[in-house]
Structure formats: structure tokens, C-alpha cells
Amino acid sequence: MLVPVLVLAQEGQAQAQGNLNTITSVSVRGGTVEIVGTKKPNFTTFTMTDPPRLVIDISEAVFSGVKEDLPVGNGTITGVRTASYGSDESAIARVLIGYEREVETDIQATGNSLVVNVVGGGGAAVAARPAAPAGTGTGTATTPGGTAEQAAVAAQADQKQQERAAAEATAAAQADQKQQERAAAQAAAEAQAAAEAQRQAQARAEADRKAQEESARLAAQQAEQQRLQQDRAAKEAAAAAEKQRREDEARAAAEEKKRQQAEAQVAAAASAEEKKRLAAEEKARREAAAQAAAEEKKRLAAESRARQQDEARAASEERKRQQEEARQSRLAQAETPRRAPEQGDGAGVSSRRKTMMLVGFKQEPTASRVFVRTNEPVRYTVTEGNKQVVLELENTGISESNNTRSLDTSFFDTAVASVDADAGPSRTVRVAIKLKEQVSYQTRQDGNEVSIEFQRPARR
DSSP, X not given: OHHHHHHHHHHHHHHHHHTSEEEXXXXXXXXXXXXXXXXXXXXXXXXXXXXXXXXXXXESEEXXXXXXXXXXXXXXXXXXXXXXXXXXXXXXXXXXXXXXXXXXXXXXXXXXXXXEEETTOTTOOOOOOOOOOTTOOSSOOOOXXXXXXXXXXXXXXXXXXXXXXXXXXXXXXXXXXXXXXXXXXXXXXXXXHHXXXXXXXXXXXXXXXXXXXXXXXXXXXXXXXXXXXXXXXXXXXXXXXXXXXXXXXHHHHHHHHHHHHHHHHHHHTOOHHHHHHHHHHHHHHHHHHHHHHHHHHHHHHHHHXXXXXXXXXXXXXXXXXXXXXXXHHHHHHHHSOOOOOEEOOOTTOOSSOEEEEEEEEEEOSSEEEEEEEESSOOOEEEEXXXXXXXXXXXXXXXXXXXXXXXXXXXXXXXXXXXXXXXXXXXXXXXXXXXXXXXXXXXXXXXXXXXXXXXXXXXXX
């Protein structure tokens, strides 16, 4: 009987693991980092400074066979670190990319891959031409008083030297290409070995499953035989019990008939005095019930009056509290600074439906910046409330549901507490920026990006 329970437990664990996005590869090529998993990634990003870093959190994901620390040092990327948080459906796979300097990045999700590129092609390798040895030139040198043959010999020597340098550069490039081909072949062999190991594991799992199913079938067959035997025994016991019940009912009926005859004789022999006593007791009971009902009515009336008085006092206190809250609200609104709504000039903005591609947050040395990228320039409006600034993009929709995930920035030393993007009314996108405290800000639009820069709050 333990075999089905173990099978269900193993299948539950496998199903929980299968619902997660398994990150199997994090690779670096020049200024590009590629993250490959088993499902389409659901992620959020934010940047850090001193030193410059980009943090990518992939929700409902775990790592498999990925190193925790991947040093790079290629002039653009210093290294990549990975870490896991939570478990089951709350699991988060974090990838932290370190950069040599402040860079702009472009993040694209393609299928099950997430590709992070440095904008402008930073980190690409450059092959330098070998320098000529000291004391040599690229032209034909002539010595005063020299002959034409000497000049030809010198030119031929210079040409041979250049050919040797070109051959060395070609050999170095071929060696680098062969090394890359060997690395690719090795990676393919490792992938094939991993696939073969997975196939063998699946075959073993299938064999175990069939063995468990056969064990479960035999156990079910034995249980069915036992159930049939128990059913036959239960039917025989029920038949015997039914026969005994009928006999007991016949005896009980005879005894009940005798008892009723005896009671009828006793009732017929009851005296008139007993009837009078019963009548007096009934009268006294009715009088006591009437008196108790009158007292209960008085008690309920008193309780109703007390409850109405309590409700009147509570209503009066509630009106006073609401009046005080309204007064405090008016005072807070009078003290809160207000800015007139800002609008983009809309120059060069088409009437086509726009799409919001990305919502991001970045820390600057003296400020923090919330930016929104679209597929083309948009018209926008910025309004300010109590510890809140709202950016509304006109004639715009949201392409990915991932862009509606809330950005929690409360743990940074910045005035911004959180950023939430949602579809607004009348075909708009509403980006609500909640603030820890009211600070000044500036709005700017550069091409397809609208950004709001908030001053860093004064330290206390």
C-alpha cells in the first residue's frame, strides 16, 4: 500500500519542478550576455552604481548547471554572478552583470532566451595590425650616392618583412578560429553527453514508473479480492441479523401489548382527586408563565432603550471623528505644494497607436531617474499629487504583461518608493510614481524615451 503513496509524492515533486523556468546557460560574447532557460522569461531589472551593475530577477525560475561566479574582464564586462531566492512557485533566479563603466543596455526576450546588449557595440574585439620593427619603414629608402640596385634590394627586403608580418597575423587569426572551433565542438559534445544522460534518466524513470504501475495493479487486484470476500461475509451477517431483528420485534410487540393493557387498567382506576391535582398544577404553571412573559417584556424594553442611547452616542462620536478627519485633510491639502500639469510639446508625433516597450529605474550620483521607452515619440502629461507623480502616455498600449510588474525601489537611497505601469482610460498608459517624500523633479523627452529625474532627498 506504500507504493502508490510514494508514486504520488514523486509525481507531485516532479510537477512542481516542471512548472519552473530552469536556467541552463549564462554565456558572455563580447558585450552581450545571453541567458537561456526552458520557458519564456518573466523578469524585472534595475541598475546599481559604484561599481556599475545591472540586476535581472527572473521570477518562478531556478538555475541548473550554471556557475555562481563567471569572471570575464573583456574591457566592458567585469564578470557575471548568479544567485537563487525562494522555492517552488516563489523562486527567483538573479543574474548580476558587472560593467567596467556606465553603459546603456538593450534587453530583448526571444523565445526562451534573454539577451542583454550594450548599446553602441561596446566590448567588441579589435585586431591591431602588427607594428613594424624599429628602424624600418614602409617606403623605399635611398642612400645618398647609392645605386638603383641597392634601392631595389632595400624595397624587396621591406616587402618580405611586410609579407612575414601579414603571414603572422593570418596565422594568429587561424589559430584563434581553430581554438573557437574546438571550444564549440567541446560544447556540442558536452551538450550531447548531457542529452544522452537525460535520455537514460528518462528511460530509467519510465522503467520505474512501469514497475510501480505493475505493483499498484497487483495490489489493486488483491484489494478487490479481499473486498469481494468481505462483501460476501457482510451479506451473510446481514441476513442473520435481519432474522434476529424480526424475532426481537415480535417479542417486543407482545410485551408492548401487555404493557398497554396494564396502563389502561391503571388509567381507568385513577381517582377524581388525581384529576383535580393535575388541573391545579396546570393552572399554576400557566400563571407562572404569564408572569415570566411580562417580566421578559419589561427587560427587553429596557435593553432596547439602552441600545438606542449607545447607538446615538456612537453616531455622534463618528460624526465628530469624520469632521476632524475632513479638517485635517483640508489642512494637508493646503500645505501640500502643487505643480501645474506638464505636457509634451507633441512635435513630430504621429497619430499611430504607440506601444510602451520598457519601464526602468536608474540611480544617478545626485538624483534618481524613472524612464519609459516607446516604439516612437508620444504625447504625454505629468501631474503631481500628494507624494505621487503620474506620467500619462496618450494613444499608447502595453506590449508585454511583464511591463506592468511593480518596481519596488524603497530600499534605495532615493525619493522614489515604487513605480507601477497600467493601462489607463481612453487608450492611455498610466505610470504612477510613489514618493517617500515630496521633492523637485524635471521631465524630459529624448526621441522614444520620456524620463523624470527626481532630486535626491536631503539627509537627516
